[in-house]
Amino acid sequence: MSFEFMTTPRLILKAGGLDDLGTLMAGLGVTRALVVCDPGMVACGFAERARASLVAVDLTAEIFADVQADPPMAVVNRAVDMARGFGADGIVGLGGGSSLDTAKLVALAARTGQPLDDMIGTDKATGRRMPLVQVPTTAGTGSEVTWVSVVTSDNHEKKAIYAPQLLPDIALLDATLTLGMPRHITAATALDAMVHAIEASTSRTRKNMLADTMAEKALTLLAGNFRRVLDVPSDLAAREQMLLGATLAGMAFVNASVGAVHALSYPLGTGFHVPHGHANALVMGRVFRFNMPAAENEYARLATHVLPGRHFISPGQAAAAMIDELEAMFAESGLETRLSKLGVTEAAIPDMAREVVEKISRLIAANPRDMDLDDVQSIYRDAL
Numbered sequence: 001m002s003f004e005f006m007t008t009p010r011l012i013l014k015a016g017g018l019d020d021l022g023t024l025m026a027g028l029g030v031t032r033a034l035v036v037c038d039p040g041m042v043a044c045g046f047a048e049r050a051r052a053s054l055v056a057v058d059l060t061a062e063i064f065a066d067v068q069a070d071p072p073m074a075v076v077n078r079a080v081d082m083a084r085g086f087g088a089d090g091i092v093g094l095g096g097g098s099s100l101d102t103a104k105l106v107a108l109a110a111r112t113g114q115p116l117d118d119m120i121g122t123d124k125a126t127g128r129r130m131p132l133v134q135v136p137t138t139a140g141t142g143s144e145v146t147w148v149s150v151v152t153s154d155n156h157e158k159k160a161i162y163a164p165q166l167l168p169d170i171a172l173l174d175a176t177l178t179l180g181m182p183r184h185i186t187a188a189t190a191l192d193a194m195v196h197a198i199e200a201s202t203s204r205t206r207k208n209m210l211a212d213t214m215a216e217k218a219l220t221l222l223a224g225n226f227r228r229v230l231d232v233p234s235d236l237a238a239r240e241q242m243l244l245g246a247t248l249a250g251m252a253f254v255n256a257s258v259g260a261v262h263a264l265s266y267p268l269g270t271g272f273h274v275p276h277g278h279a280n281a282l283v284m285g286r287v288f289r290f291n292m293p294a295a296e297n298e299y300a301r302l303a304t305h306v307l308p309g310r311h312f313i314s315p316g317q318a319a320a321a322m323i324d325e326l327e328a329m330f331a332e333s334g335l336e337t338r339l340s341k342l343g344v345t346e347a348a349i350p351d352m353a354r355e356v357v358e359k360i361s362r363l364i365a366a367n368p369r370d371m372d373l374d375d376v377q378s379i380y381r382d383a384l
């Protein structure tokens with residue numbers, strides 16, 4: 001057995017930890033910090049709290065607050081330009097996955113000058129990034145511990161940039177920042193994280209023992225606290241468990257790969273602006289059932305973490321019960337469960353399916369069961 005496992009070198013889990021941001025950045029040698037976030041972080045006051053912490057230790061700080069969901073490359077380039085114009089020597093990513101993905105690229109491109117187009121793919125990025133601290137405000141993407149950023153090209157296709165330089169110096173997990181998340185975002189991001197863990201465990205390309213261990217613990221934390229954070233959103237302990245679970249799932253999937261759930265979700269995001277976690281939830285049950293002939297035993301093993309204490313008479317029963325439980329969580333979340341209600345039409349399915357099999361083939365290759373164009377179209381139609 002041989003594998004390589006990379007992750008963020010320093011992880012801090014601390015309620016109220018955002019107030020330590022300035023000290024952490026100063027410890028990295030930063031004097032001029034740019035906070036990269038979306039408008040929501042400004043509206044809720046988190047961006048100003050971050051800036052205040054930086055200023056309190058005599059750092060100069062500015063805020064770029066124009067990040068968009070599924071970040072367009074043009075927006076990322078604007079953030080890069082602002083970082084250069086400001087003379088930033090350190091970057092803070094604050095928010096959900098789109099903000100964190102943008103911050104990674106800003107930290108690298110603003111220092112090296114390499115165009116984003118030249119980074120697309122695996123190990124195409126060159127040079128060293130500037131110091132980077134990532135502060136997630138959702139319990140979902142795991143971007144704070146991954147070396148991948150996903151951006152949207154000018155022709156509305158998702159493009160992935162894989163580079164070890166994208167791993168931040170510090171992931172700062174402050175669960176108090178997740179207390180105000182609306183129910184639908186809480187649910188969508190949690191389901192996204194659970195998909196990360198499950199797909200990491202069934203990857204055909206880079207599955208490994210350490211990622212499996214991370215995925216198992218992630219599922220225990222996420223499934224065990226999912227309903228609690230929906231019903232009692234002010235429960236800080238449960239929120240902290242969800243945040244840690246999402247981070248562990250991020251460590252797992254970036255070292256093992258995700259699969260067809262993510263592949264099928266991408267066109268829903270770029271074509272119909274369905275948030276990533278919600279898009280995953282819309283297709284996950286159908287993809288997992290499709291995968292059963294190849295992944296039944298692995299799903300059965302994971303079922304003991306999603307449904308602890310339950311006893312099953314066969315691997316098939318356990319695997320099916322896990323998928324049923326995930327779909328029950330989705331149904332209880334309040335998220336829309338049908339593609340047709342989100343603007344997806346029958347006419348759109350052929351083009352979406354071609355995008356999946358022709359342009360996101362790396363994820364289909366990692367899926368535990370081979371999937372062709374007809375299979376993808378069938379899953380989409382079943383979800384309409």
